[in-house]
Amino acid sequence: MSAAIVYVPRDASAAALGADAVAAEIDRQARDRGIAVRIVRNGTRGLTWLEPLVEVVTPIGRLAYGPVLPGDVPGLFDAGFLGGASHRLSLGPIEQHPYLKNQQRVTFARVGVIDPVSVAEYVAHDGFQGLREALRTSPADIVRIVTDSGLRGRGGAAFPAGIKWKTVLEQSAPQKYIACNADEGDSGTFADRMLMEGDPFQLIEGMTIAALGVGASQGYIYLRVEYPHSHRVLTEALAAARGAGFLGQNIMGSGAHFDIEVRLGAGAYICGEETSMLESLEGRRGEVRVRPPLPAIKGLFGMPTVVNNVITLASVPAILHKGAEAYRQLGSGRSRGTLPLQLAGNLKHPGLVERAFGLTLRELLYDYGGGSASGRPLRAVQIGGPLGAYVPVSQFDALIDYEGLSGIGALLGHGGIVAFDDTVDMARMARYAMAFCAHESCGKCTPCRIGSTRGVEVIDRIVAGVDRQQNLEVLNDLCETMVHGSLCGLGGMTPFPVQSALKHFPEDFTRGGSH
Amino acid sequence: MFDTQPSRDELLALIAPCKGLPGPLLVMLHAIQDRVGYVPASAIPVLAEELNLSRAEVQGVISFYHHFRDRPPAKRRIEICRAESCQALQGDRLTAHIEQRTRLRLGETSADGSMSLQPVYCLGLCSASPALMIDGTVHARVTPERFDELLSQMETRE
Numbered sequence A: 001m002s003a004a005i006v007y008v009p010r011d012a013s014a015a016a017l018g019a020d021a022v023a024a025e026i027d028r029q030a031r032d033r034g035i036a037v038r039i040v041r042n043g044t045r046g047l048t049w050l051e052p053l054v055e056v057v058t059p060i061g062r063l064a065y066g067p068v069l070p071g072d073v074p075g076l077f078d079a080g081f082l083g084g085a086s087h088r089l090s091l092g093p094i095e096q097h098p099y100l101k102n103q104q105r106v107t108f109a110r111v112g113v114i115d116p117v118s119v120a121e122y123v124a125h126d127g128f129q130g131l132r133e134a135l136r137t138s139p140a141d142i143v144r145i146v147t148d149s150g151l152r153g154r155g156g157a158a159f160p161a162g163i164k165w166k167t168v169l170e171q172s173a174p175q176k177y178i179a180c181n182a183d184e185g186d187s188g189t190f191a192d193r194m195l196m197e198g199d200p201f202q203l204i205e206g207m208t209i210a211a212l213g214v215g216a217s218q219g220y221i222y223l224r225v226e227y228p229h230s231h232r233v234l235t236e237a238l239a240a241a242r243g244a245g246f247l248g249q250n251i252m253g254s255g256a257h258f259d260i261e262v263r264l265g266a267g268a269y270i271c272g273e274e275t276s277m278l279e280s281l282e283g284r285r286g287e288v289r290v291r292p293p294l295p296a297i298k299g300l301f302g303m304p305t306v307v308n309n310v311i312t313l314a315s316v317p318a319i320l321h322k323g324a325e326a327y328r329q330l331g332s333g334r335s336r337g338t339l340p341l342q343l344a345g346n347l348k349h350p351g352l353v354e355r356a357f358g359l360t361l362r363e364l365l366y367d368y369g370g371g372s373a374s375g376r377p378l379r380a381v382q383i384g385g386p387l388g389a390y391v392p393v394s395q396f397d398a399l400i401d402y403e404g405l406s407g408i409g410a411l412l413g414h415g416g417i418v419a420f421d422d423t424v425d426m427a428r429m430a431r432y433a434m435a436f437c438a439h440e441s442c443g444k445c446t447p448c449r450i451g452s453t454r455g456v457e458v459i460d461r462i463v464a465g466v467d468r469q470q471n472l473e474v475l476n477d478l479c480e481t482m483v484h485g486s487l488c489g490l491g492g493m494t495p496f497p498v499q500s501a502l503k504h505f506p507e508d509f510t511r512g513g514s515h
Numbered sequence B: 001m002f003d004t005q006p007s008r009d010e011l012l013a014l015i016a017p018c019k020g021l022p023g024p025l026l027v028m029l030h031a032i033q034d035r036v037g038y039v040p041a042s043a044i045p046v047l048a049e050e051l052n053l054s055r056a057e058v059q060g061v062i063s064f065y066h067h068f069r070d071r072p073p074a075k076r077r078i079e080i081c082r083a084e085s086c087q088a089l090q091g092d093r094l095t096a097h098i099e100q101r102t103r104l105r106l107g108e109t110s111a112d113g114s115m116s117l118q119p120v121y122c123l124g125l126c127s128a129s130p131a132l133m134i135d136g137t138v139h140a141r142v143t144p145e146r147f148d149e150l151l152s153q154m155e156t157r158e
């Protein structure tokens, strides 16, 4: 009999919940029982509340069990889980799980399915088809296809990817670069991490297509140091891609050359801002650069550089393979394609949901998210990381796309959504936003560096009831100064969570103290 | 890790593999901290000389980044996520519990250098909040009870 195949994720979220110990225990039990088992360390399916989620391959598909603790493993063997037997932790055929079945997985189609560092499995699941197509397409046509797809940057600013690439293509320079932004500093977001740990070849392929499109020969992945699991997977995948001829010299026998190096950040949130990231890649303090010049014209080491987020680049292979139109058909309004939404905070079913743009917050939070984890009513969500606005329940019917959210004064950012139940103190969250800005400011502009510290003090006074009316005015002026007087989004957007909290939850600021 | 301060030659050996790279300072600082546990002051003149930078420039880069330390880390390091998603799932209660158990306040290192408790801002584990790291290993959905288990495992590892 051939070995039974068992999948146990190597994703950091699964590992943080004990997946490595589960894999070790499965291995040990199998040896003790003299059963041949092959353990594949896949990415996560993104149903995080069920992690560690173990899958076995059966004639009727992959059956899942979870959340599995090491102590559950002997019982699973006793029950005969390798044959798909039922057990207290049975979840059935994983692909039929409503959380997954009702998604539109395009960029995350392979994540959790394949062994992330196996070139053979990647190729067997349509891998490198986009690159194959790009190699027989002219640079101008590659850029046009990406433009036609309507793909906009997924890192936050939502700038059309093809237009950025076109600028880089049009520069003549001795060297051009592809710089992948894998800093993913926004709290509530983990899509980049999940993609890198679950399907790194797709990012490599996307960067290589970008290189062919604009004429770059060197790429960098700027990875935050907080992601050691991603670092290991990327390192293995880059070596495997090189070994198989998909990266490095003479890519797929075409004569084209492109290589990628991973560079680690060093715990500075601001280094996710693209010009700060470039400074950091050059080995300097991550201080934001004044624009212009745009990085597309004068970027890394002064050369034309494509800076794109992980998900933006990872979306490209499918666009080249299936065509711009197939991607463009998904979505709503001017937001085309799909978006990996990340459900975090106080939700029963946190995880990753990839859907075409255009579902409502309510559907996302209740149909997928299952409402609060605590069982109490939800009160607010923060969308788009620490610089994102707080949105009250009354606005949960807003559509999730770039325009729909800006219509309610919010921004989608990188697509992370953090939910809070009715025990949240919104004045504390506003204070935290200011404190975070003070902690992470690169120090270049006064409104950001000094204003944020002032903001913390002023919120403290408001909450304590000291000259409340006057301090509320001070806070508003301060926010306006930060919005208008900051060089980048850290100082310029920190007022969004603060002012949205004040607007929608004024009672939280005036509860305590004297009046 | 080194038990004593690394010598100049040892530092040079650590950074030698990064020398051909463009813009190598951060890569070198990582190489040093990964092996030595921190970036000793004695590394600053070595890096400055190798890269043709002033000592102040090197110092400026080190101090900009939260990750780089200028002294040896505590023997046991607890880093707890204080960002929004972890706050939304009783992160305050967990932090208070950990402060009480370790008799340290957030940001402190014990006087004998045996343990430190530091805040971090998002580990990318927000769908399994609250999260923390102990000696570089991540743990998620951490309850006070689970923390106590982890703490006793830490103690038995000593």
Ligand SMILES: Cc1cc2nc3c(=O)[nH]c(=O)nc-3n(C[C@H](O)[C@H](O)[C@H](O)COP(=O)(O)O)c2cc1C
Binding pocket: A152, A153, A154, A155, A156, A157, A158, A159, A181, A182, A183, A184, A185, A186, A269, A270, A271, A272, A273, A274, A275, A307, A308, A309, A310, A312, A313, A488, A489, A490
């Ligand atoms: C304070 C700040 C932090 C940012 N952090 C990130 C980040 O962690 N990852 C990211 O991809 N983009 C981040 N961005 C956006 C980048 O500046 C840039 O727009 C993006 O990398 C471009 O790629 P895209 O067009 O593919 O989104 C940040 C921006 C600001 C102002």
Ligand code: SF4
Binding pocket: A270, A288, A440, A441, A442, A443, A444, A445, A446, A448, A449, A486, A487, A488, A489, A490, A491, A492
């Ligand atoms: S707004 Fe803040 S982080 Fe951005 S450039 Fe100015 S000081 Fe630096």
Ligand code: FES
Binding pocket: A187, A188, A189, B081, B082, B083, B084, B085, B086, B087, B121, B122, B123, B124, B125, B126, B129, B130, B131
């Ligand atoms: S907010 Fe704590 S892990 Fe992201």
